[in-house]
Amino acid sequence: MAKRSGENPESVLFGLFMLGLLVARISFVIAYWAYFRDDPLQMLDIRDGGFLPWAGLLALLLGSALFCWRRPRCAGHWALAWAAAWHSGC
Numbered sequence: 001m002a003k004r005s006g007e008n009p010e011s012v013l014f015g016l017f018m019l020g021l022l023v024a025r026i027s028f029v030i031a032y033w034a035y036f037r038d039d040p041l042q043m044l045d046i047r048d049g050g051f052l053p054w055a056g057l058l059a060l061l062l063g064s065a066l067f068c069w070r071r072p073r074c075a076g077h078w079a080l081a082w083a084a085a086w087h088s089g090c
Helices: 009-031 033-037 040-044 053-070 072-088
Strands: none
Touching (some): 009 033, 009 053
């Protein structure tokens, strides 16, 4: 697919990965604001395992839908990938 379209899929996948991580962390911080309110630098410390996976997955879904909406040729691949993920229970 990359050879035909001339695009590098790695940059798109990396951007979506970073979007998912960022949204998952921000949503965790919002959910546990009482803990982070007193020490705001703790928001940057990811060693506490603080990510909300559903928020990250939703960001991935919306980000990939936006990407494929701007490039209609990949819409079939997007639908197939999400159908496979849904069917596998991810």
